[in-house]
Amino acid sequence: MKILIIEDVPEMLINMKNSLEREHYIVEAASDFETAGDKISIYDYDCILLDIGLPDGNGLELLKKLKSEGKNDGVIIVSAKDSLDDRLAGLDLGADDYLPKPFHMAELHARVKAVLRRRNFDGSTVVEIGNIIINPENRTVKIADEEITLNRKEYDILMYLTINKTRLVTKTALAEHVWGDHIDQTDSFDFIYSQIKNLRKKLKKSTINLEAVYGVGYKLDVG
Amino acid sequence: MRLLNYTSKYVAILLLPLITGWAILFYFAMLDEIYDSLDDGLENQKFLLVQRIDNDTTILKQNDSKFEKHTYNFTPISKSSYLGFKESYRDTLMYMLNEKDFEPVRVYESAIAYGDDHYKLKIITSMVEEDDLVEDMVLYLFCLYLLLVFSILFMNNLLLRKIWQPFYDLITQLRVFRIEDDASLCIPNSNIEEFNLLNTTVDKLIRKSTESYAAQKEFIENASxxxxxxxxxxxxxxxLFLESNDLRENQLEDLSTIMDxxxxxxxxxxxxxLLSKIENKQFGKEETIDLTKLTxxxxxxxxxLAAHKKMKINVGSGAVLKHTINIDLAxxxxxxxxxxxxxxxxxxxxVQIEIKTGSWEIRNFSLSQELDRSSLFTRFxxxxxxxxxxxxxxxxxxxx
Incomplete structure (x- = not known):
């Protein structure tokens, strides 16, 4: 999987690069409009993370250029400006997703995975982890060929933790992903725990374990 | 009270003593003139009578002291009386047949000499009825007063309304002016200096406020x-740090505090x-939304979350509530x-939510006392x- 990060802030770029490289993606980077323009015309990428607020040009122009050259790279717009206009313009121009800064790394991975999956670059339609098979298309989960019933939130939690199986997912990131942005002002994320508890019960027969990391979040432990 | 009525009130109050004073003055001047002309007439009659005596001396002897046949009467007097006689005009009352009442008459007393005889001559003439005159005058003047007040009121209304038009224009605009709306005032031009001063001052003030409001908004947006x-x-x-390190529990605790x-x-x-975006009206597209369903x-x-706090949300929806709003904002x-x-x-x-036609209400049980209404919507x-x-x-x- 080849991913191109177009981002002008060096620290931001390094963070994203490090995090994505841990997932064994091949990550390339461009930190200005021109380099980015050259790279997208010469090479093909499976997914491009595009910061539209570049100092020497608008990232949306790069998106236009990409589409005009008939390229089919997946594009996720990353922007410090969570503006409705940019979001609409970006999606209109053919971007796959729009991720406003600041975001959690877990969320970035989830979005990248979703784009790759949608474009079927993975080559398979199901996600396997331990003895669990998740089919994102019809949202079904099987443990050792036996289908189990999860409610919407349980499924979302499992999927999110699965995508981020190598990393620690913070409670905030999980809550925002599963319950939506609006949940983030509640006084604690303790209510997540009851869903996790139910999920654990349903996953008893599986070889994975939802491990709580003290005070911070959860981690998927593939046994 | 409106400015217009205010001035009118004072004009009306001022007019009342003015017209009353004028009426009194006018009444006496008129009365004086009437007496003057009556007296002149009586004197003229005396000369006419003296001329008639030459043709008809019988009128000297008619003895009509009650003035039943004529309006004059001769009474013989002594020479000494004649010499000492002083002409006089006075008012008296006489019974009038037509009015069946005593009415004022003017009496003129004079003395004449005819040959060696001397006579006192009395001539009467009917006089203006003062009580009637006063009554009439009061009535007419009252009408005049009303006429004046109404015409002044009318003129004032017409004139002042026209004069104050720019002022009311400005006030109407100011009343609906909201700095968030980013709309400018249409300041009318007036040829009255005071209004122009007011207009330019208000214009300047609003321009400045709008500018600093916009600057502040931009600052918040940029800073964010x-x-x-x-x-x-x-x-x-x-x-990344959390993922890559085997951290001790207290380190994790510290990191989670920083993350929080x-x-x-x-x-x-x-x-x-979000706040500046809403104020900047960056949420476009509005559509009719079923708020009951959305709730x-x-x-x-x-x-x-409710279950975690052992709370329950009850939605009581007796009516369908629809509203035109941007879906994201809703x-x-x-x-x-x-x-x-x-x-x-x-x-x-x-937590109780009540949806009715035209209202959406939410109620909960507070942890402490009632909220302070005045600062409920204040930031921070x-x-x-x-x-x-x-x-x-x-x-x-x-x-x-």
């Missing part, structure tokens, strides 16, 4: 935008951006209100020390 990237870097660095604070900063920043959907989203609004009711509500109590005004409260939720709701 500029904060996003550093926040993202910090959060992501910490997340950064999370709070992010929320605060997002809320500020039920959002309430369902909060089921987990979601933010209802989410904010429902979330507030849960977060600030008492555990194990209920918090009723409690919730560590995750930004103090912007209700400001955002109000802006929407």
């Amino acid at each position: 935008h500029e904060l996003q990237t550093p926040l993202a870097i910090s959060i992501n660095k910490l997340e 604070s950064l999370g709070k900063l992010t929320r605060l920043n997002k809320s500020l951006l 039920l959907d959002i309430a369902a989203d909060f089921k987990d 979601i933010i609004l209802l989410t904010n209100l429902i979330k507030n009711a849960l977060v600030h509500g008492k555990r194990e109590e209920q 005004k918090r009723s409690s020390n919730h560590k995750n409260s930004t103090g912007l939720g209700l400001s955002i709701s109000k802006a929407i």
Whole structure:
């Protein structure tokens, strides 16, 4: 999987690069409009993370250029400006997703995975982890060929933790992903725990374990 | 009281003594003139009578002291009386047949000599009835007063309304002026110096306020935008750090505190951006939304949180409530209100939502006392020390 990060802030770029490289993606980077323009015309990428607020040009122009050259790279717009206009313009121009800064790394991975999956670059339609098979298309989960019933939130939690199986997912990131942005002002994320508890019960027969990391979040432990 | 009526009131009050004084003066002047001409007439009659005596001396002997046949009478007097006689005019009362009442008459007394005889001559003439005159005058003057007051009122209304038109124009605009609307005033031109002064002053004031309002808005927006990237870097660095290290429990605790604070900063920043976006009207497309359905959907989203606090959200929807609004804003609004009711509500109590035609009401049981109504929608005004409260939720709701 080849991913191109177009981002002008060096620290931001390094963070994203490090995090994505841990997932064994091949990550390339461009930190200005021109380099980015050259790279997208010469090479093909499976997914491009595009910061539209570049100092020497608008990232949306790069998106236009990409589409005009008939390229089919997946594009996720990353922007410090969570503006409705940019979001609409970006999606209109053919971007796959729009991720406003600041975001959690877990969320970035989830979005990248979703784009790759949608474009079927993975080559398979199901996600396997331990003895669990998740089919994102019809949202079904099987443990050792036996289908189990999860409610919407349980499924979302499992999927999110699965995508981020190598990393620690913070409670905030999980809550925002599963319950939506609006949940983030509640006084604690303790209510997540009851869903996790139910999920654990349903996953008893599986070889994975939802491990709580003290005070911070959860981690998927593939046994 | 309106300025217009105010001046009219004073004019009316001032007119009353003015007209009364004028009436008294006019009455006496007129009476004086009437007496003068009556007296002249009586004197003229005396000369006419003296001429008649030459042709007809019988009139000297008619002895009609009650003036039943004529309006004159001769009475013989002694020479000494004649010499000492002083002409006089006086008023007296006489019974009038037509009026069947005593009416005032003017009596003229003089003395004449005819040959060696001397006579006292009395001539009478009917006089103006003063009580009637006063009555008439009062009536007419009262009518004049009313006429004057009404015409002044009318003129004032017409004139002042025209003169004050620019003022009312300005006030009408100021009344609906909202600095958030980014609309400028259409200041009318007037050829009255005071109004022009007022207009230019108001114009200047509003321009300045709008400018500083816009500058402040822009500042908040820019500051919020500029904060996003550093926040993202910090959060992501910490997340990477958490993943890559075998940390001790107390280290994890510290890191989670930092993460929480950064999370709070992010929320605060997002809320500020949202607020300026709403104020900048950056949410376009409005559509008719079924608020009842939306409420039920959002309430369902909060089921987990409610269950965690052992609370229950009851939605009582007796009516269909539809409203034309941007869907994102509607979601933010209802989410904010429902979330507030849960977060600030008492555990194990209920949150009641009532949807009626034209109203949407939410109620919860408070942890403390009633909220301060005056500062309810003020930014950063918090009723409690919730560590995750930004103090912007209700400001955002109000802006929407």
